[in-house]
Amino acid sequence: MKKFLSIIMALVLSSLTLVGCQQADSDTKKIGFIVSTLNNPFFVDLKKGVEDRAKELGYDVVVLDSQNDPAKEVSNMEDLTVKNVSMVLLNPVDSDSAVASVMIANNSDLPVVTVDRAANGGNxxxxIASDNAVGGAMAAEFLMERLGGVGNIVELEGTAGSSAARDRGKGFDDKIAESNINIIAKQSADFDRTQGLTVMENILQSKSDINAVFAQNDEMALGAQKALEDQGMKDVLVVGFDATDDAVDAVKRGTMAATVAQQPILIGQTAVDAIDKILKGEVIDAFIPVELKLITK
Known part of the structure:
Protein backbone atom coordinates (compact mmCIF):
# COMPACT_ATOMS: atom_id res chain seq x y z
CA MET A 1 0.00 0.00 0.00
CA LYS A 2 2.82 2.39 0.89
CA LYS A 3 4.49 1.65 -2.43
CA PHE A 4 1.24 2.42 -4.25
CA LEU A 5 0.84 5.75 -2.38
CA SER A 6 4.44 6.67 -3.22
CA ILE A 7 3.77 6.09 -6.91
CA ILE A 8 0.60 8.23 -6.74
CA MET A 9 2.47 11.06 -4.97
CA ALA A 10 5.27 10.91 -7.54
CA LEU A 11 2.78 11.17 -10.38
CA VAL A 12 1.04 14.13 -8.72
CA LEU A 13 4.33 15.97 -8.16
CA SER A 14 5.39 15.27 -11.73
CA SER A 15 2.09 16.62 -13.01
CA LEU A 16 2.39 19.79 -10.90
CA THR A 17 5.95 20.32 -12.16
CA LEU A 18 4.77 19.97 -15.77
CA VAL A 19 1.94 22.45 -15.19
CA GLY A 20 4.40 24.85 -13.59
CA CYS A 21 6.75 24.59 -16.57
CA GLN A 22 3.89 25.10 -19.00
CA GLN A 23 2.76 28.16 -17.04
CA ALA A 24 6.31 29.55 -17.09
CA ASP A 25 6.50 28.95 -20.83
CA SER A 26 3.19 30.70 -21.40
CA ASP A 27 4.45 33.71 -19.41
CA THR A 28 7.44 34.12 -21.75
CA LYS A 29 6.60 36.83 -24.27
CA LYS A 30 7.28 36.09 -27.91
CA ILE A 31 8.53 38.45 -30.59
CA GLY A 32 7.71 37.72 -34.20
CA PHE A 33 10.56 38.56 -36.58
CA ILE A 34 9.90 38.62 -40.32
CA VAL A 35 13.17 38.95 -42.23
CA SER A 36 13.33 39.82 -45.93
CA THR A 37 15.83 37.05 -46.74
CA LEU A 38 18.37 34.87 -44.96
CA ASN A 39 20.26 34.39 -48.21
CA ASN A 40 22.35 37.46 -47.43
CA PRO A 41 25.07 37.77 -44.74
CA PHE A 42 23.76 41.14 -43.58
CA PHE A 43 20.37 39.76 -42.63
CA VAL A 44 21.92 36.67 -41.03
CA ASP A 45 23.82 39.06 -38.74
CA LEU A 46 20.65 41.09 -38.16
CA LYS A 47 18.88 37.89 -37.06
CA LYS A 48 21.75 37.06 -34.71
CA GLY A 49 21.51 40.48 -33.09
CA VAL A 50 17.75 40.07 -32.59
CA GLU A 51 17.98 36.54 -31.18
CA ASP A 52 20.93 37.21 -28.88
CA ARG A 53 19.41 40.32 -27.28
CA ALA A 54 15.97 38.69 -27.03
CA LYS A 55 17.52 35.78 -25.13
CA GLU A 56 19.27 38.21 -22.77
CA LEU A 57 15.96 39.97 -22.04
CA GLY A 58 13.92 36.78 -21.68
CA TYR A 59 11.95 36.79 -24.94
CA ASP A 60 11.36 33.97 -27.39
CA VAL A 61 11.68 34.84 -31.09
CA VAL A 62 9.65 33.33 -33.93
CA VAL A 63 11.68 33.91 -37.11
CA LEU A 64 10.02 33.73 -40.53
CA ASP A 65 11.96 34.19 -43.79
CA SER A 66 10.17 36.02 -46.63
CA GLN A 67 12.75 34.79 -49.18
CA ASN A 68 12.68 38.19 -50.92
CA ASP A 69 9.04 37.60 -51.91
CA PRO A 70 6.43 40.26 -50.90
CA ALA A 71 3.64 37.66 -51.13
CA LYS A 72 5.55 35.38 -48.75
CA GLU A 73 5.97 38.33 -46.40
CA VAL A 74 2.19 38.84 -46.28
CA SER A 75 1.72 35.12 -45.60
CA ASN A 76 4.30 35.29 -42.81
CA MET A 77 2.47 38.19 -41.18
CA GLU A 78 -0.80 36.28 -41.36
CA ASP A 79 0.93 33.33 -39.66
CA LEU A 80 2.21 35.54 -36.84
CA THR A 81 -1.27 36.82 -36.02
CA VAL A 82 -2.14 33.32 -34.75
CA LYS A 83 1.20 32.50 -33.08
CA ASN A 84 0.56 34.45 -29.86
CA VAL A 85 3.39 36.95 -30.36
CA SER A 86 3.38 40.21 -28.41
CA MET A 87 4.94 42.33 -31.16
CA VAL A 88 6.26 42.01 -34.70
CA LEU A 89 9.67 43.12 -35.89
CA LEU A 90 9.38 43.55 -39.66
CA ASN A 91 12.28 43.77 -42.09
CA PRO A 92 10.40 44.46 -45.34
CA VAL A 93 11.23 43.04 -48.74
CA ASP A 94 9.88 46.22 -50.31
CA SER A 95 8.73 49.41 -48.60
CA ASP A 96 5.58 49.77 -50.72
CA SER A 97 4.39 46.17 -50.58
CA ALA A 98 5.13 46.11 -46.83
CA VAL A 99 2.07 48.30 -46.29
CA ALA A 100 -0.17 45.24 -46.76
CA SER A 101 1.80 43.32 -44.11
CA VAL A 102 1.63 46.20 -41.63
CA MET A 103 -2.12 46.57 -42.17
CA ILE A 104 -2.65 42.88 -41.38
CA ALA A 105 -0.88 43.42 -38.05
CA ASN A 106 -2.80 46.64 -37.41
CA ASN A 107 -6.12 44.88 -37.99
CA SER A 108 -5.08 42.24 -35.45
CA ASP A 109 -4.00 44.90 -32.90
CA LEU A 110 -0.44 43.61 -33.18
CA PRO A 111 2.16 46.40 -32.76
CA VAL A 112 4.85 46.61 -35.46
CA VAL A 113 8.42 47.89 -35.41
CA THR A 114 10.26 48.04 -38.73
CA VAL A 115 13.99 47.41 -38.99
CA ASP A 116 16.56 48.39 -41.66
CA ARG A 117 13.86 49.05 -44.28
CA ALA A 118 10.78 51.14 -43.60
CA ALA A 119 7.15 50.56 -44.60
CA ASN A 120 5.53 53.31 -46.67
CA GLY A 121 2.20 53.07 -44.87
CA GLY A 122 0.25 51.54 -42.02
CA ASN A 123 0.72 52.19 -38.31
CA ILE A 128 15.19 51.25 -36.35
CA ALA A 129 17.88 51.61 -38.99
CA SER A 130 21.07 53.29 -40.02
CA ASP A 131 20.59 56.71 -41.59
CA ASN A 132 20.99 55.40 -45.12
CA ALA A 133 21.10 58.86 -46.68
CA VAL A 134 24.03 59.79 -44.43
CA GLY A 135 25.75 56.54 -45.41
CA GLY A 136 25.31 57.28 -49.10
CA ALA A 137 26.79 60.73 -48.58
CA MET A 138 29.76 59.20 -46.70
CA ALA A 139 30.48 56.96 -49.70
CA ALA A 140 30.24 59.94 -52.06
CA GLU A 141 32.57 62.08 -49.95
CA PHE A 142 35.15 59.27 -49.92
CA LEU A 143 35.07 58.94 -53.73
CA MET A 144 35.12 62.70 -54.26
CA GLU A 145 38.29 62.89 -52.19
CA ARG A 146 39.96 59.92 -53.88
CA LEU A 147 39.06 61.12 -57.39
CA GLY A 148 39.82 64.77 -56.77
CA GLY A 149 36.25 65.77 -57.57
CA VAL A 150 36.32 64.59 -61.21
CA GLY A 151 35.71 61.28 -62.99
CA ASN A 152 33.08 58.77 -64.08
CA ILE A 153 31.10 56.59 -61.67
CA VAL A 154 28.75 53.62 -62.10
CA GLU A 155 26.05 53.23 -59.45
CA LEU A 156 24.46 49.85 -58.73
CA GLU A 157 21.08 50.24 -57.05
CA GLY A 158 19.32 47.88 -54.65
CA THR A 159 15.79 46.50 -54.77
CA ALA A 160 13.52 49.05 -56.43
CA GLY A 161 11.01 50.46 -53.95
CA SER A 162 13.00 49.63 -50.83
CA SER A 163 13.70 52.53 -48.48
CA ALA A 164 17.35 51.46 -48.18
CA ALA A 165 17.91 51.76 -51.96
CA ARG A 166 16.02 55.04 -52.16
CA ASP A 167 17.79 56.72 -49.23
CA ARG A 168 21.30 55.47 -50.00
CA GLY A 169 20.89 56.58 -53.59
CA LYS A 170 19.60 60.03 -52.64
CA GLY A 171 22.39 60.59 -50.12
CA PHE A 172 25.02 59.54 -52.64
CA ASP A 173 23.58 61.39 -55.65
CA ASP A 174 22.98 64.66 -53.78
CA LYS A 175 26.55 64.74 -52.48
CA ILE A 176 28.14 63.73 -55.82
CA ALA A 177 26.19 66.54 -57.48
CA GLU A 178 28.42 68.98 -55.55
CA SER A 179 31.42 67.80 -57.63
CA ASN A 180 32.33 67.41 -61.31
CA ILE A 181 31.98 63.63 -61.09
CA ASN A 182 29.56 62.09 -63.60
CA ILE A 183 27.31 59.10 -62.87
CA ILE A 184 27.52 57.50 -66.33
CA ALA A 185 25.38 54.42 -65.57
CA LYS A 186 22.84 53.58 -62.89
CA GLN A 187 21.10 50.21 -62.77
CA SER A 188 19.42 47.93 -60.22
CA ALA A 189 21.02 44.62 -59.22
CA ASP A 190 18.55 43.86 -56.40
CA PHE A 191 21.15 43.77 -53.60
CA ASP A 192 22.39 40.44 -55.06
CA ARG A 193 26.01 39.42 -55.78
CA THR A 194 25.26 37.37 -58.89
CA GLN A 195 23.12 40.15 -60.33
CA GLY A 196 25.83 42.66 -59.44
CA LEU A 197 28.27 40.63 -61.51
CA THR A 198 25.87 40.31 -64.46
CA VAL A 199 24.79 43.95 -64.44
CA MET A 200 28.39 45.16 -64.25
CA GLU A 201 29.39 42.87 -67.11
CA ASN A 202 26.58 44.35 -69.22
CA ILE A 203 27.59 47.92 -68.38
CA LEU A 204 31.21 47.20 -69.32
CA GLN A 205 30.11 46.24 -72.83
CA SER A 206 29.25 49.89 -73.53
CA LYS A 207 31.20 51.81 -70.87
CA SER A 208 34.95 51.53 -70.46
CA ASP A 209 35.99 54.91 -69.05
CA ILE A 210 35.07 54.14 -65.44
CA ASN A 211 36.92 55.45 -62.39
CA ALA A 212 34.71 54.10 -59.61
CA VAL A 213 31.66 52.02 -58.73
CA PHE A 214 29.30 52.70 -55.85
CA ALA A 215 27.09 49.71 -55.03
CA GLN A 216 24.27 50.20 -52.54
CA ASN A 217 25.26 47.02 -50.72
CA ASP A 218 28.34 44.82 -50.42
CA GLU A 219 26.91 41.85 -52.27
CA MET A 220 26.49 43.92 -55.44
CA ALA A 221 29.89 45.54 -54.86
CA LEU A 222 31.59 42.14 -54.68
CA GLY A 223 29.84 41.06 -57.87
CA ALA A 224 30.90 44.27 -59.63
CA GLN A 225 34.48 43.86 -58.39
CA LYS A 226 34.62 40.37 -59.90
CA ALA A 227 33.39 41.68 -63.27
CA LEU A 228 36.01 44.44 -63.24
CA GLU A 229 38.74 41.99 -62.24
CA ASP A 230 37.80 39.69 -65.11
CA GLN A 231 38.33 42.63 -67.47
CA GLY A 232 41.67 43.53 -65.90
CA MET A 233 40.28 46.82 -64.55
CA LYS A 234 41.98 46.65 -61.15
CA ASP A 235 42.37 50.42 -60.73
CA VAL A 236 38.60 51.10 -60.54
CA LEU A 237 37.57 52.09 -57.00
CA VAL A 238 34.70 49.96 -55.67
CA VAL A 239 32.71 51.12 -52.64
CA GLY A 240 30.00 49.02 -51.01
CA PHE A 241 27.59 49.35 -48.10
CA ASP A 242 27.04 47.07 -45.05
CA ALA A 243 30.59 45.98 -44.05
CA THR A 244 29.88 42.26 -44.39
CA ASP A 245 32.80 39.93 -43.60
CA ASP A 246 33.53 39.29 -47.29
CA ALA A 247 33.56 43.00 -48.07
CA VAL A 248 35.79 43.91 -45.14
CA ASP A 249 38.22 41.18 -46.23
CA ALA A 250 38.16 42.63 -49.76
CA VAL A 251 38.95 46.09 -48.38
CA LYS A 252 41.87 44.66 -46.40
CA ARG A 253 43.19 42.96 -49.57
CA GLY A 254 42.75 46.16 -51.57
CA THR A 255 40.27 44.72 -54.10
CA MET A 256 37.54 47.01 -52.70
CA ALA A 257 38.29 50.61 -51.73
CA ALA A 258 35.76 51.00 -48.91
CA THR A 259 32.46 49.92 -47.41
CA VAL A 260 30.00 51.78 -45.20
CA ALA A 261 29.59 49.83 -41.96
CA GLN A 262 25.94 49.42 -41.01
CA GLN A 263 26.52 47.17 -37.97
CA PRO A 264 23.56 44.76 -38.47
CA ILE A 265 24.07 42.95 -35.15
CA LEU A 266 23.80 46.30 -33.33
CA ILE A 267 20.68 47.18 -35.35
CA GLY A 268 19.07 43.89 -34.26
CA GLN A 269 20.00 44.47 -30.62
CA THR A 270 18.68 48.04 -30.74
CA ALA A 271 15.40 46.85 -32.25
CA VAL A 272 14.81 44.35 -29.43
CA ASP A 273 15.70 47.01 -26.84
CA ALA A 274 13.03 49.22 -28.40
CA ILE A 275 10.45 46.42 -28.31
CA ASP A 276 11.28 45.75 -24.66
CA LYS A 277 10.60 49.39 -23.81
CA ILE A 278 7.32 49.41 -25.76
CA LEU A 279 6.08 46.28 -23.99
CA LYS A 280 6.92 47.90 -20.66
CA GLY A 281 4.75 50.89 -21.56
CA GLU A 282 7.56 53.33 -22.33
CA VAL A 283 7.31 55.89 -25.14
CA ILE A 284 10.10 55.68 -27.74
CA ASP A 285 11.09 57.77 -30.76
CA ALA A 286 9.45 57.13 -34.13
CA PHE A 287 12.92 56.73 -35.66
CA ILE A 288 15.95 55.34 -33.83
CA PRO A 289 19.16 55.72 -35.87
CA VAL A 290 22.12 53.36 -35.49
CA GLU A 291 25.64 54.72 -35.99
CA LEU A 292 27.49 54.27 -39.29
CA LYS A 293 31.22 54.29 -40.04
CA LEU A 294 33.36 54.05 -43.17
CA ILE A 295 35.75 51.07 -43.43
CA THR A 296 38.86 51.68 -45.55
CA LYS A 297 42.26 50.06 -45.84
Whole structure:
Protein backbone atom coordinates (compact mmCIF):
# COMPACT_ATOMS: atom_id res chain seq x y z
CA MET A 1 0.00 0.00 0.00
CA LYS A 2 2.82 2.39 0.89
CA LYS A 3 4.49 1.65 -2.43
CA PHE A 4 1.24 2.42 -4.25
CA LEU A 5 0.84 5.75 -2.38
CA SER A 6 4.44 6.67 -3.22
CA ILE A 7 3.77 6.09 -6.91
CA ILE A 8 0.60 8.23 -6.74
CA MET A 9 2.47 11.06 -4.97
CA ALA A 10 5.27 10.91 -7.54
CA LEU A 11 2.78 11.17 -10.38
CA VAL A 12 1.04 14.13 -8.72
CA LEU A 13 4.33 15.97 -8.16
CA SER A 14 5.39 15.27 -11.73
CA SER A 15 2.09 16.62 -13.01
CA LEU A 16 2.39 19.79 -10.90
CA THR A 17 5.95 20.32 -12.16
CA LEU A 18 4.77 19.97 -15.77
CA VAL A 19 1.94 22.45 -15.19
CA GLY A 20 4.40 24.85 -13.59
CA CYS A 21 6.75 24.59 -16.57
CA GLN A 22 3.89 25.10 -19.00
CA GLN A 23 2.76 28.16 -17.04
CA ALA A 24 6.31 29.55 -17.09
CA ASP A 25 6.50 28.95 -20.83
CA SER A 26 3.19 30.70 -21.40
CA ASP A 27 4.45 33.71 -19.41
CA THR A 28 7.44 34.12 -21.75
CA LYS A 29 6.60 36.83 -24.27
CA LYS A 30 7.28 36.09 -27.91
CA ILE A 31 8.53 38.45 -30.59
CA GLY A 32 7.71 37.72 -34.20
CA PHE A 33 10.56 38.56 -36.58
CA ILE A 34 9.90 38.62 -40.32
CA VAL A 35 13.17 38.95 -42.23
CA SER A 36 13.33 39.82 -45.93
CA THR A 37 15.83 37.05 -46.74
CA LEU A 38 18.37 34.87 -44.96
CA ASN A 39 20.26 34.39 -48.21
CA ASN A 40 22.35 37.46 -47.43
CA PRO A 41 25.07 37.77 -44.74
CA PHE A 42 23.76 41.14 -43.58
CA PHE A 43 20.37 39.76 -42.63
CA VAL A 44 21.92 36.67 -41.03
CA ASP A 45 23.82 39.06 -38.74
CA LEU A 46 20.65 41.09 -38.16
CA LYS A 47 18.88 37.89 -37.06
CA LYS A 48 21.75 37.06 -34.71
CA GLY A 49 21.51 40.48 -33.09
CA VAL A 50 17.75 40.07 -32.59
CA GLU A 51 17.98 36.54 -31.18
CA ASP A 52 20.93 37.21 -28.88
CA ARG A 53 19.41 40.32 -27.28
CA ALA A 54 15.97 38.69 -27.03
CA LYS A 55 17.52 35.78 -25.13
CA GLU A 56 19.27 38.21 -22.77
CA LEU A 57 15.96 39.97 -22.04
CA GLY A 58 13.92 36.78 -21.68
CA TYR A 59 11.95 36.79 -24.94
CA ASP A 60 11.36 33.97 -27.39
CA VAL A 61 11.68 34.84 -31.09
CA VAL A 62 9.65 33.33 -33.93
CA VAL A 63 11.68 33.91 -37.11
CA LEU A 64 10.02 33.73 -40.53
CA ASP A 65 11.96 34.19 -43.79
CA SER A 66 10.17 36.02 -46.63
CA GLN A 67 12.75 34.79 -49.18
CA ASN A 68 12.68 38.19 -50.92
CA ASP A 69 9.04 37.60 -51.91
CA PRO A 70 6.43 40.26 -50.90
CA ALA A 71 3.64 37.66 -51.13
CA LYS A 72 5.55 35.38 -48.75
CA GLU A 73 5.97 38.33 -46.40
CA VAL A 74 2.19 38.84 -46.28
CA SER A 75 1.72 35.12 -45.60
CA ASN A 76 4.30 35.29 -42.81
CA MET A 77 2.47 38.19 -41.18
CA GLU A 78 -0.80 36.28 -41.36
CA ASP A 79 0.93 33.33 -39.66
CA LEU A 80 2.21 35.54 -36.84
CA THR A 81 -1.27 36.82 -36.02
CA VAL A 82 -2.14 33.32 -34.75
CA LYS A 83 1.20 32.50 -33.08
CA ASN A 84 0.56 34.45 -29.86
CA VAL A 85 3.39 36.95 -30.36
CA SER A 86 3.38 40.21 -28.41
CA MET A 87 4.94 42.33 -31.16
CA VAL A 88 6.26 42.01 -34.70
CA LEU A 89 9.67 43.12 -35.89
CA LEU A 90 9.38 43.55 -39.66
CA ASN A 91 12.28 43.77 -42.09
CA PRO A 92 10.40 44.46 -45.34
CA VAL A 93 11.23 43.04 -48.74
CA ASP A 94 9.88 46.22 -50.31
CA SER A 95 8.73 49.41 -48.60
CA ASP A 96 5.58 49.77 -50.72
CA SER A 97 4.39 46.17 -50.58
CA ALA A 98 5.13 46.11 -46.83
CA VAL A 99 2.07 48.30 -46.29
CA ALA A 100 -0.17 45.24 -46.76
CA SER A 101 1.80 43.32 -44.11
CA VAL A 102 1.63 46.20 -41.63
CA MET A 103 -2.12 46.57 -42.17
CA ILE A 104 -2.65 42.88 -41.38
CA ALA A 105 -0.88 43.42 -38.05
CA ASN A 106 -2.80 46.64 -37.41
CA ASN A 107 -6.12 44.88 -37.99
CA SER A 108 -5.08 42.24 -35.45
CA ASP A 109 -4.00 44.90 -32.90
CA LEU A 110 -0.44 43.61 -33.18
CA PRO A 111 2.16 46.40 -32.76
CA VAL A 112 4.85 46.61 -35.46
CA VAL A 113 8.42 47.89 -35.41
CA THR A 114 10.26 48.04 -38.73
CA VAL A 115 13.99 47.41 -38.99
CA ASP A 116 16.56 48.39 -41.66
CA ARG A 117 13.86 49.05 -44.28
CA ALA A 118 10.78 51.14 -43.60
CA ALA A 119 7.15 50.56 -44.60
CA ASN A 120 5.53 53.31 -46.67
CA GLY A 121 2.20 53.07 -44.87
CA GLY A 122 0.25 51.54 -42.02
CA ASN A 123 0.72 52.19 -38.31
CA UNK A 124 4.31 51.48 -37.24
CA UNK A 125 5.41 52.24 -33.68
CA UNK A 126 9.05 52.87 -34.54
CA UNK A 127 11.66 52.37 -37.25
CA ILE A 128 15.19 51.25 -36.35
CA ALA A 129 17.88 51.61 -38.99
CA SER A 130 21.07 53.29 -40.02
CA ASP A 131 20.59 56.71 -41.59
CA ASN A 132 20.99 55.40 -45.12
CA ALA A 133 21.10 58.86 -46.68
CA VAL A 134 24.03 59.79 -44.43
CA GLY A 135 25.75 56.54 -45.41
CA GLY A 136 25.31 57.28 -49.10
CA ALA A 137 26.79 60.73 -48.58
CA MET A 138 29.76 59.20 -46.70
CA ALA A 139 30.48 56.96 -49.70
CA ALA A 140 30.24 59.94 -52.06
CA GLU A 141 32.57 62.08 -49.95
CA PHE A 142 35.15 59.27 -49.92
CA LEU A 143 35.07 58.94 -53.73
CA MET A 144 35.12 62.70 -54.26
CA GLU A 145 38.29 62.89 -52.19
CA ARG A 146 39.96 59.92 -53.88
CA LEU A 147 39.06 61.12 -57.39
CA GLY A 148 39.82 64.77 -56.77
CA GLY A 149 36.25 65.77 -57.57
CA VAL A 150 36.32 64.59 -61.21
CA GLY A 151 35.71 61.28 -62.99
CA ASN A 152 33.08 58.77 -64.08
CA ILE A 153 31.10 56.59 -61.67
CA VAL A 154 28.75 53.62 -62.10
CA GLU A 155 26.05 53.23 -59.45
CA LEU A 156 24.46 49.85 -58.73
CA GLU A 157 21.08 50.24 -57.05
CA GLY A 158 19.32 47.88 -54.65
CA THR A 159 15.79 46.50 -54.77
CA ALA A 160 13.52 49.05 -56.43
CA GLY A 161 11.01 50.46 -53.95
CA SER A 162 13.00 49.63 -50.83
CA SER A 163 13.70 52.53 -48.48
CA ALA A 164 17.35 51.46 -48.18
CA ALA A 165 17.91 51.76 -51.96
CA ARG A 166 16.02 55.04 -52.16
CA ASP A 167 17.79 56.72 -49.23
CA ARG A 168 21.30 55.47 -50.00
CA GLY A 169 20.89 56.58 -53.59
CA LYS A 170 19.60 60.03 -52.64
CA GLY A 171 22.39 60.59 -50.12
CA PHE A 172 25.02 59.54 -52.64
CA ASP A 173 23.58 61.39 -55.65
CA ASP A 174 22.98 64.66 -53.78
CA LYS A 175 26.55 64.74 -52.48
CA ILE A 176 28.14 63.73 -55.82
CA ALA A 177 26.19 66.54 -57.48
CA GLU A 178 28.42 68.98 -55.55
CA SER A 179 31.42 67.80 -57.63
CA ASN A 180 32.33 67.41 -61.31
CA ILE A 181 31.98 63.63 -61.09
CA ASN A 182 29.56 62.09 -63.60
CA ILE A 183 27.31 59.10 -62.87
CA ILE A 184 27.52 57.50 -66.33
CA ALA A 185 25.38 54.42 -65.57
CA LYS A 186 22.84 53.58 -62.89
CA GLN A 187 21.10 50.21 -62.77
CA SER A 188 19.42 47.93 -60.22
CA ALA A 189 21.02 44.62 -59.22
CA ASP A 190 18.55 43.86 -56.40
CA PHE A 191 21.15 43.77 -53.60
CA ASP A 192 22.39 40.44 -55.06
CA ARG A 193 26.01 39.42 -55.78
CA THR A 194 25.26 37.37 -58.89
CA GLN A 195 23.12 40.15 -60.33
CA GLY A 196 25.83 42.66 -59.44
CA LEU A 197 28.27 40.63 -61.51
CA THR A 198 25.87 40.31 -64.46
CA VAL A 199 24.79 43.95 -64.44
CA MET A 200 28.39 45.16 -64.25
CA GLU A 201 29.39 42.87 -67.11
CA ASN A 202 26.58 44.35 -69.22
CA ILE A 203 27.59 47.92 -68.38
CA LEU A 204 31.21 47.20 -69.32
CA GLN A 205 30.11 46.24 -72.83
CA SER A 206 29.25 49.89 -73.53
CA LYS A 207 31.20 51.81 -70.87
CA SER A 208 34.95 51.53 -70.46
CA ASP A 209 35.99 54.91 -69.05
CA ILE A 210 35.07 54.14 -65.44
CA ASN A 211 36.92 55.45 -62.39
CA ALA A 212 34.71 54.10 -59.61
CA VAL A 213 31.66 52.02 -58.73
CA PHE A 214 29.30 52.70 -55.85
CA ALA A 215 27.09 49.71 -55.03
CA GLN A 216 24.27 50.20 -52.54
CA ASN A 217 25.26 47.02 -50.72
CA ASP A 218 28.34 44.82 -50.42
CA GLU A 219 26.91 41.85 -52.27
CA MET A 220 26.49 43.92 -55.44
CA ALA A 221 29.89 45.54 -54.86
CA LEU A 222 31.59 42.14 -54.68
CA GLY A 223 29.84 41.06 -57.87
CA ALA A 224 30.90 44.27 -59.63
CA GLN A 225 34.48 43.86 -58.39
CA LYS A 226 34.62 40.37 -59.90
CA ALA A 227 33.39 41.68 -63.27
CA LEU A 228 36.01 44.44 -63.24
CA GLU A 229 38.74 41.99 -62.24
CA ASP A 230 37.80 39.69 -65.11
CA GLN A 231 38.33 42.63 -67.47
CA GLY A 232 41.67 43.53 -65.90
CA MET A 233 40.28 46.82 -64.55
CA LYS A 234 41.98 46.65 -61.15
CA ASP A 235 42.37 50.42 -60.73
CA VAL A 236 38.60 51.10 -60.54
CA LEU A 237 37.57 52.09 -57.00
CA VAL A 238 34.70 49.96 -55.67
CA VAL A 239 32.71 51.12 -52.64
CA GLY A 240 30.00 49.02 -51.01
CA PHE A 241 27.59 49.35 -48.10
CA ASP A 242 27.04 47.07 -45.05
CA ALA A 243 30.59 45.98 -44.05
CA THR A 244 29.88 42.26 -44.39
CA ASP A 245 32.80 39.93 -43.60
CA ASP A 246 33.53 39.29 -47.29
CA ALA A 247 33.56 43.00 -48.07
CA VAL A 248 35.79 43.91 -45.14
CA ASP A 249 38.22 41.18 -46.23
CA ALA A 250 38.16 42.63 -49.76
CA VAL A 251 38.95 46.09 -48.38
CA LYS A 252 41.87 44.66 -46.40
CA ARG A 253 43.19 42.96 -49.57
CA GLY A 254 42.75 46.16 -51.57
CA THR A 255 40.27 44.72 -54.10
CA MET A 256 37.54 47.01 -52.70
CA ALA A 257 38.29 50.61 -51.73
CA ALA A 258 35.76 51.00 -48.91
CA THR A 259 32.46 49.92 -47.41
CA VAL A 260 30.00 51.78 -45.20
CA ALA A 261 29.59 49.83 -41.96
CA GLN A 262 25.94 49.42 -41.01
CA GLN A 263 26.52 47.17 -37.97
CA PRO A 264 23.56 44.76 -38.47
CA ILE A 265 24.07 42.95 -35.15
CA LEU A 266 23.80 46.30 -33.33
CA ILE A 267 20.68 47.18 -35.35
CA GLY A 268 19.07 43.89 -34.26
CA GLN A 269 20.00 44.47 -30.62
CA THR A 270 18.68 48.04 -30.74
CA ALA A 271 15.40 46.85 -32.25
CA VAL A 272 14.81 44.35 -29.43
CA ASP A 273 15.70 47.01 -26.84
CA ALA A 274 13.03 49.22 -28.40
CA ILE A 275 10.45 46.42 -28.31
CA ASP A 276 11.28 45.75 -24.66
CA LYS A 277 10.60 49.39 -23.81
CA ILE A 278 7.32 49.41 -25.76
CA LEU A 279 6.08 46.28 -23.99
CA LYS A 280 6.92 47.90 -20.66
CA GLY A 281 4.75 50.89 -21.56
CA GLU A 282 7.56 53.33 -22.33
CA VAL A 283 7.31 55.89 -25.14
CA ILE A 284 10.10 55.68 -27.74
CA ASP A 285 11.09 57.77 -30.76
CA ALA A 286 9.45 57.13 -34.13
CA PHE A 287 12.92 56.73 -35.66
CA ILE A 288 15.95 55.34 -33.83
CA PRO A 289 19.16 55.72 -35.87
CA VAL A 290 22.12 53.36 -35.49
CA GLU A 291 25.64 54.72 -35.99
CA LEU A 292 27.49 54.27 -39.29
CA LYS A 293 31.22 54.29 -40.04
CA LEU A 294 33.36 54.05 -43.17
CA ILE A 295 35.75 51.07 -43.43
CA THR A 296 38.86 51.68 -45.55
CA LYS A 297 42.26 50.06 -45.84
Missing amino acids: VVSH
